[in-house]
Amino acid sequence: MNRQIPLPVNFTEKFAVFNDQWAPKIIAQMNDYQFKLVRLQGEFVWHEHTDTDETFIVLEGSLVIDFKEGSVTLNAGEMVVVPKGCLHRPRADTEAKLLLVEPVGVVNTGDTQSALTAPLDDWL
Amino acid sequence: MNRQIPLPVNFTEKFAVFNDQWAPKIIAQMNDYQFKLVRLQGEFVWHEHTDTDETFIVLEGSLVIDFKEGSVTLNAGEMVVVPKGCLHRPRADTEAKLLLVEPVGVVNTGDTQSALTAPLDDWL
Secondary structure, eight states: OOOOOOOOEEHHHHHTTOOOBSOOEEEEEETTEEEEEEEEEEEOOOBOOSSOOEEEEEEESEEEEEETTEEEEEETTEEEEEOTTOOEEEEEEEEEEEEEEEETTOOTTTTOOOTTOOOSOOBO | OOOOOOOOEEHHHHHTTOOOBSOOEEEEEETTEEEEEEEEEEEOOOBOOSSOOEEEEEEESEEEEEETTEEEEEETTEEEEEOTTOOEEEEEEEEEEEEEEEETTOOTTTTOOOTTOOOSOOBO
8 A cells, every 4th residue: 555645734825715704614624623714804703612622823923812700912923722611712813823723513502503503514 | 609701722832832742731631632832853663553644734944744655744833633653754854843733641662662752641
C-alpha cells in the first residue's frame, strides 16, 4: 500500500473560499476531534455544551465571550477553553476569524435551538 | 459557588517565559486533550504514536515533517494532522514556534526512546 503523506492546511487559503458567518467549516480531524474555521460577527446566542469543553483560537480580529459572571476579550494569537456546562455568548463588533477545536458532532449552538444552528458536517 | 471565568491564553506571552527547544509546555486542556507550545530547531528523532493522531499548528517560522514517502513543509498559519502509526521526523533550519494538540499523556518521541524525550506534565 502506498500510504499518502498528510497534507498541510493553510488557514488563509481556506478562508478565501467562504464568506458566511457563524457557519463553522471542518478543515481537519484528529482522532474524534475536529478543527473548524469560522467567521464571526455580531452577537451569537447564549448556549452551553453540556458534554464537552470547547476551544476558541483567534486567528484574526477580536472576539468577546460573555459569561454570566463577566466577559473576556480574545485577540489574534489568543485562545480560551470554555468548560462544559458553562453558559456563554460569543460576539464580535467587526469580523473575527477563528479556529475552533471540538469533538465530532458538536452543535454550534449547543443546547439552544436557533436560526444560527449550523450543519454538523460542513467539510471544506 | 462563584464560578470563575475561563482565562484567555496569549501565545506571545507564554513563549516569552521559556526558551528551551523540543520541550512542549502545556498551556490549556480541553476534555482529555492538551494544547502545548513548543520551540523547534534542528532535527528531531524519527518516531510514531501508535495510539493517536497528532496535530501541528505553526505559529511562527517553518517546519518540515519528513515521512518515509516524502516531506511536507508547514509555514506560519498552516497545520497538519499526522495520523497514528505514521512514522515521522519534524525538523526546522531556524527556530519554529508551534502549537501542538494531542491527548493527555502523549510522549513527544512516541515509541522512540531518546535524549529528546520530554517530561509529560510541563504546565506553563
